[in-house]
Amino acid sequence: MHxxxxxxxxxxxxxPEAAEVVLKYMKEEYGNASSLHTFGQKAKESLEASRASIAKTIGAxxxxxxxxxxxxxxxNLAILGAARANTARGRHLIxxxxxxxxxxxxxxxLEKEGFEVTYLNVNHEGFIDLAELEKKLRKDTSLVxxxxxxxxxxxxEPVTQAGKIIKSKSSALFxxxxxxxxxxxxxxxxxxxxDLxxxxxxxxHGPKGVGALYIKKGAKIAPLMFGGAQEKKIRPGTENIAGIAGFASAAETAYINIEKNAQNIARLRDMLIDEINKTIPHTKLNGPRGNLRLPNNANISFGNIEGESIIILLDSKGVGASTGSACTTHDLKPSHVLMAIGRSPEISHSSIRFSLSRYTTEDEIKHVISVLPKIVENLRKMSPVKEV
Ligand SMILES: Cc1ncc(COP(=O)(O)O)c(C=O)c1O
Known part of the structure; x- marks a missing residue:
């Protein structure tokens, strides 16, 4: 097994679609979109075509x-930029x-700059409480x-319902x-x-080092950087044309069969979750089941064994998973997300996140299910399980 x-x-x-496009703009059409010559104009055309194509995918x-x-x-740009540009609305944030x-x-x-921030709670599955959101909105709330x-x-999260509440009850940006x-x-x-x-x-499945921020027409945000006139002076600096073109290609490809892909990925996700629950005692799914869960996410707690140990042993069997967010890998503190849904520090430390993609196959999931029970059993022999 690979x-x-x-x-x-x-x-x-x-x-492959995005990789090919990136290579083309790195090797052949490497102009600066601000240059007046043909190379520059080609880069500018590519930049605007990418912008239009990505904007379309989110209805912008x-x-x-x-x-x-x-x-x-x-x-950072959305939050710092919106809070700082809209102090006339107030200095309360949610x-x-x-x-x-x-x-x-x-x-x-922003708290250090004198803003007041309200942090909403979540329930045992990680959902915010819309009634709490409504209660916490104030006249001086400028951003949620x-x-x-x-x-x-x-x-x-129920962001559509949240958006309705925010827009009907306040003048805050969302x-x-x-x-x-x-x-x-x-x-x-x-x-x-x-608004953002x-x-x-x-x-x-696009390149790293590129992203985007939707800013609704009329929404005010302050830049974080200063320089040239690129990106309406909100985000100055020579544009990453190859990366942006690769991003657009990846977005177009992702949207071709988005619903069918999501269904297939969710089927494999559920197979993984169900088989783990069936074959390994004392496991617990973190987060909800079904349509209110990302199709590609399975996060499971294994009791009082270390998630890191499971990851290392899985890796030795040719499986790459993680103990949560990649950004907190070197953080010894338990996950703030798992703590917020009420898990104990021990259970949080025993949790593994499997995240699938449209390239994940049933055989790959079967391989995980075939190696994981033994890994957990061996680790538990060294550290007897407490109730999850
Ligand atoms: C929800 C969420 N927002 C933002 C980020 C930041 O992404 P990046 O590290 O690619 O800038 C991540 C990273 O995984 C994320 O999970």
Missing amino acids: YVYLDNAATTQVC APEELIFTSGETESN TTKIEHPSVLRAFAA SILHANNEIGTI HVDCAHSYGKIPVNVEEIKA VTINSHKI
């Missing part, structure tokens, strides 16, 4: 999309306890940021981090009533 890569929430293999107008270096930058660090740390930085789908446990939903389930900026939306390339 290596079974089940860490697609960390990053994905670049699809091309001029509402700004290219960035990735999701971290898009989240987010959730289970956001990615690129959101939580941006809010922490809620992630669409959680990167660790796959919970899909930012949605769609890092894990984009390209896997439908994302429509009109439906969500979002983070989308990405490297989690949908």
